[in-house]
Structures are given as structure tokens and as C-alpha cells.
Amino acid sequence: MVLSVDLAPRHHRHLRLANPVMTASGTFGYGTDYAGLVDVQRLGAIVCKGTTLEPRPGNPQPRLAETPCGMLNSIGLENIGIEALIREKAPLWDTWKVPVLVNIVGESVEAYARLAARLDGVAGVSGLEVNVSCPNVKAGGCEFGARPESAAEVTAAVKAATSLPVVVKLTPNTDDIGAVARAVARAGADAICVINTPHGMAIDISARRPLLGNISGGLSGPAIKPLALYAVYAVAEAVKVPVIGCGGIATARDAVEFIMAGASAVQVGSASFANPRAALDVLQEMESYLREESIEDISSIIGAARRG
Ligand SMILES: Cc1cc2nc3c(=O)[nH]c(=O)nc-3n(C[C@H](O)[C@H](O)[C@H](O)COP(=O)(O)O)c2cc1C
Numbered sequence: 001m002v003l004s005v006d007l008a009p010r011h012h013r014h015l016r017l018a019n020p021v022m023t024a025s026g027t028f029g030y031g032t033d034y035a036g037l038v039d040v041q042r043l044g045a046i047v048c049k050g051t052t053l054e055p056r057p058g059n060p061q062p063r064l065a066e067t068p069c070g071m072l073n074s075i076g077l078e079n080i081g082i083e084a085l086i087r088e089k090a091p092l093w094d095t096w097k098v099p100v101l102v103n104i105v106g107e108s109v110e111a112y113a114r115l116a117a118r119l120d121g122v123a124g125v126s127g128l129e130v131n132v133s134c135p136n137v138k139a140g141g142c143e144f145g146a147r148p149e150s151a152a153e154v155t156a157a158v159k160a161a162t163s164l165p166v167v168v169k170l171t172p173n174t175d176d177i178g179a180v181a182r183a184v185a186r187a188g189a190d191a192i193c194v195i196n197t198p199h200g201m202a203i204d205i206s207a208r209r210p211l212l213g214n215i216s217g218g219l220s221g222p223a224i225k226p227l228a229l230y231a232v233y234a235v236a237e238a239v240k241v242p243v244i245g246c247g248g249i250a251t252a253r254d255a256v257e258f259i260m261a262g263a264s265a266v267q268v269g270s271a272s273f274a275n276p277r278a279a280l281d282v283l284q285e286m287e288s289y290l291r292e293e294s295i296e297d298i299s300s301i302i303g304a305a306r307r308g
Helices: 082-093 109-119 148-161 177-186 222-238 252-261 278-292
Strands: 021-023 045-047 064-067 070-073 100-104 127-131 166-170 191-194 217-220 243-246 265-268
Touching: 021 278, 064 217, 070 222, 082 109, 100 109, 109 127, 109 148, 127 148, 148 166, 148 177, 166 177, 177 191, 177 222, 191 222, 217 222, 222 243, 222 252, 243 252, 252 265, 252 278, 265 278
Parallel strands: 021 045, 021 265, 045 100, 100 127, 127 166, 166 191, 191 243, 243 265
Antiparallel strands: 064 070, 070 217
């Protein structure tokens, strides 16, 4: 059975995964914390926490709230910063066979470019995932990924600064995700990940205040699956580069739905909080499904629901 996929077929380095199941940024740390708990080497790829130029303490507490069928988070990109990542995490990744992508995030186009340049040539880093869900400070706080022009500007700057394959991770907080996808593909994205979290909030009625310290947060988990699935379908229609599906994936059935909508790979996010083995369980169940259905090659069902 062939499970391998290439997420950067037009890049000279390629981004070949042994299987299409990845972990989503911010939900699996740096992979290193889970290495003693689960066999991380069996994953298709790991995407580490969103990383900024400087270490960041993140948003005020509380930062998590449960919702029906999901959760809200306003972590605020708490992370150790790029230098500590290169010093403390990359050397271990370099000994792994599973590729690790670094999720980068900046408050300006220059910050994204500097992060990309700094990571170029760092052993243990197989690719970049560009999180364009960050507010563009110069443009009044609107997310870079909300508009095709600003998303493309970030993509082009990152591509110019690195020789690594580049995945751009889109936000659903936009009017036309297909237009944003087309713009980033034209700007050179090797693959597109769909989606980051939509905005949401919860209110503590006894305190008469927003429950999250940051007022709003990102909604994730099964609640967003239909939204993410449709976004994958729309983006796969709009571009030719590989699409990675993300949003509410907790079972192999969910993963196969995303693949049939047009995703070449999937990311498991919030499901890992309840079960650190969630991504590996998805992989194992997917193998059983393919065997039962006599599907020889995962590629044969990519976009199956889009044909005819
Ligand atoms: C606690 C938490 C932290 C996250 N941090 C990041 C991040 O740093 N960068 C990023 O691109 N996405 C981040 N995400 C978004 C996830 O990677 C994923 O896109 C989203 O949660 C939807 O997938 P899910 O429903 O499977 O969780 C975070 C999500 C959660 C729940």
C-alpha cells in the first residue's frame, strides 16, 4: 500500500512524507515533548509551535475555554523564539526521520522574511509553514491572510529568503479564501494548509465579562470540521499546488473526507490534547480503511469527491 505523498512536487528539494498524517501547529509542541509518549517517527510530518523572532509570553489568562464540540484558545503565540528553537530543538529533529516544519509568524513582512532567512540551512528543519493569521500592525491590525495582496506579499518575501519548501497556512477569517489561495500560489507557495482557527468568543455571565483574557480566541475541534472541509474543497478548486487539510480531524473517516475534498495530507490538531496518540490512531485507522477498500495508493482518492 502506498501512503507517501509529496507536498512540494515542484520544489527542487521536494517535501516527501512517508504518510499523509501530520500534527497541527500549536497542538503538539515541538514534537520533542511527545517523543517519550508516542512513536513520533511514524508520523508523516510534525509542525512545531508558531515561532517568532523574539520569545513571547503570550496573552493574559484565561486562554482556553471549552465550547460545544470544540475549544477556544487565545494563547497569543507564546513561544521560545527562533534562536532557542535553533539551539535547543533543531539538533534533536536532525536525528529524526520524520520531517519537521517550523511554523513562523511575524508582525511585519520583514519579520517573516527574517525568520525564513534565519532558518535556511538549519539542519533538522525540512520546511516552513507560514502562519498568516497574525495581525498586520502597519495595516491597522487586519490579519495578513485576510487579503490576497498582503498574503501574497508575505509569501513572496518568505520564498525569496529561503531555499526550503514553503507551506502557507490560510485563515478562514476572510471573504474569499479561494482568492487568497490563488494569490499565495502565484507568489510561490509550494503547498497551502487550510485552515487556521476562525474567531470566536465565550462570555462568563456571572462576571458579565468575556471568558478569555484576550476577549476573543480561535475556535478549533469538531465544531469547525464542516467549515474547514468546504474551505479545502474551495482551495483545491482554486489552485494546483498540494493542499493540506486541517480543522476538526479526529478520526480516519474525517481525514479521508478531507482527502476526498482535495487534500494531499491532513493535520490533526485539538484532538491531540485529549489523546496524544490521536494522529497515530488516525494513521492506523486510515491504513485499515484503505486495506478494507482495496485502495492501493492514497493518491488515487485525493480529490475523489470533486470528480464527476
Ligand atoms: C492551543 C492551540 C494553539 C495553536 N497555535 C497555533 C500556532 O502557533 N500557529 C498556527 O498556525 N496555528 C495554531 N493553531 C491552530 C491549529 O494548528 C489548527 O489550525 C486549528 O486548531 C484547527 O485544527 P483542529 O480543529 O484539529 O484543532 C493552534 C490551535 C490551538 C488549539
